[in-house]
Amino acid sequence: MRDFDVIVFGATSFVGQIIARYLATHYSHQDNVKWALAGRNQDKLQNIVKALPSKHNTKPSLIIADVNDNASLIALCKRAKVVLSTVGPYAQFGEPVVRACIECDTSYVDLTGEPQWIKAMLDLYSKAASESQAKLVNSCGFDSIPSDLGVYFLQQQSQLRFNKPCTNVAMRVRRIRGGASGGTIASMLQLVEEMGRDKSLRKKLANPYVLCPNNHRMSVRQPNIKKACFDDHTQRWIAPFIMAAINTRIVHRSNALLGNAYTDHFTYEEALVTGKDTKGAMTGWMTTFGLGGFMVAASVKPLRGLMEKYWLPKPGEGPSEKAQQEGFFDIYFYGKTDEGDTLTVRVTGDKDPGYGSTAQMIAEAAIKLAKSEKLQALPGGFYTPASCFKDALFGPLQEHAGLTFEEVTHTVAKTKVKST
Ligand SMILES: NC(=O)c1ccc[n+]([C@@H]2O[C@H](COP(=O)([O-])OP(=O)(O)OC[C@H]3O[C@@H](n4cnc5c(N)ncnc54)[C@H](OP(=O)(O)O)[C@@H]3O)[C@@H](O)[C@H]2O)c1
Structure with a gap:
């Protein structure tokens, strides 16, 4: 028995505050969901609680914990079925939380988009996690729920x-x-900095199967959109999509954890549609050079310092409430079987992807993981959203979190129609 179904650790973060508002608006003890907020600073937490709406006039419990104080983390983990952590950059602050969750048999969800950190945690703690009852599910936000569950749905x-x-x-x-928060930018800069320090990391992360278990059996070369080009699927121009670096790795890990359910020669790619004709081409090239320029500037220390000082959002900052409400995403998945059958599915979200929508997704993921006996009975270990939830999250995501999953069209291969 645990005191809480879900404890939000990092409730003072930009995204943590949105998660707290979402939970306060939609769930209370009366709804049979017990949740609490945790962080390292009592005053900050109390100010957040003061500003929260309250569904049944109840205030959430507050728990003080610091990643530098292991005893406080253990005390926190012992009280929760699921710890939802937004304390990032995860490569900087995440490891003690993962370790404490495993030690306490407490399940865990996070918002990491840092593949190098997930890889480090898999290498260090896979065995311990598999011997515990902790189910650890990384990347439960815009990276990578729409991609991972979108492919699973397809x-x-x-x-x-x-x-x-x-x-x-x-x-x-x-x-x-949508926009970016200080925490997201800090996580991106952390990765660029680590790649600058460790030259082998770039090569390691270039491997699309970097997050797959060793026995994955996949070796097929993966497509990778590195620059603007014209796209046959959409008949429009496309450009590299910044989140592909994490999403593609998560999707391949899901395939491996699901026993190569998408086959051992499955290929997967992501790109951003930039439009038709000359305007689409220009936007595509501007996106390509913009992304490349950002990565180069971020890897040069003085330039990074200038960007951090004058341009990029600081930790705790992010898109306004209005921007979150007016944000959205609309993504398509174009699938093809070995025989040439085709299938298109669509996933949409009703708020800005990184914050409004991410907060709803991870909150629903945490609640599902805490409340579902079937999920609680899974063996301990590191999961992806698709390999953990399978179809269990489609309901909550569509009923509460503003997402939709739908089939757009399918065609059966002509050769097959003739032969039947
Ligand atoms: N996957 C996705 O789609 C997605 C979307 C959004 C965000 N993210 C990720 O989520 C993370 C949070 O982003 P954000 O912009 O909300 O971050 P943020 O506002 O910078 O917040 C960072 C949080 O970490 C806490 N923290 C720092 N050091 C700590 C310590 N020693 N002990 C306990 N807590 C500590 C901070 O507490 P204080 O307030 O006390 O300083 C704060 O709550 C980032 O890693 C970001 O990349 C991912």
């Missing part, structure tokens, strides 16, 4: 329509509106 539809999986899937971000 494969379910593929089985339904064609009795086989799609072996090639291309994800296209058709429309998106």
Whole structure:
């Protein structure tokens, strides 16, 4: 028995505050969901609670814990079925939380988009996690729930329509509106800094299967959109999508953890649609050079310092409430089987991807993990959203978190139609 179903650790973070507001608006003890807020600073936590709406006039409990104080983390983990951590950059602050959760048999969800950190945690703690009852699910925000569950949904539809999986899937971000927070930028800069220090890291992370267990059996070369080009799927220009670096790794790990359910020659790529004609091409190239320029500038210390000082959001800052409400995402997945059958599915979100929508996704993921006996009975270990939740999260995400998953179209290969 634990005191709480979910404890939000890092409730003072930009995204943690949105999660707290979401929980306060939608869940209370009366709804049979017990949750609490945790952080290292009592005053900050109290100010957040003061500003919270309250569904049944109840205030959440507060717990003080610091990643530098292991005893406080153990005390926190012992009280929760699931710890939802937003304390990032995870490569800087995440490890003690993971270790404490494993030690206390407490499940865990996070928002990391840092593949190098996930890899480090897998290498260090996979064995201990598998011997515990802790289910640890990384990347439960915009990276990588829409991609990971989008592909899982597509494969379910593929089985339904064609009795086989799609072996090639291309994800296209058709429309998106949102911004970045200080924490997200700090996590990106942390990765650039680590790659500058450790030259082998770039090569390691270039491996699309870097997060797969050693026995994954996949060796097929993966497509990788590195610059603007014209896209056959959408008949529009596309450019590299910044989140592909984490999403593609998570999707391949899901395939491996699901026993190569998408086959051992499955290919997956992501790109951002930039538009039609000359304008689309120009936007595509501007996006390509903008991304490249940002990465170069971020790797040069004085330039990074200037960007941090004058341009980039600071920790605790992020898109306004209005920007969150007006934000959205609309992404398509184009699948193809070995025989040439095609299937398109669509995933949408009703708020800005990184914060409004991310807060809703991770809150629902944490609640589902805490409340589902089936999920609690899973063996301990590190999971991806798809390999942990399978189809259990489609309901909560669509009913409460403003996401939609739908099939757009499918076609059966002509050769097959003739032969039947
Ligand atoms: N996957 C996604 O789609 C997605 C979306 C959004 C964000 N993220 C990630 O989520 C993370 C949070 O982002 P954010 O912008 O909300 O971050 P943020 O505002 O910078 O907040 C960082 C949090 O870490 C806490 N913290 C720092 N040191 C700590 C310590 N020693 N002990 C306990 N807590 C400590 C801070 O507490 P104080 O307030 O006391 O300083 C604060 O709550 C980042 O890693 C970001 O990349 C991912």
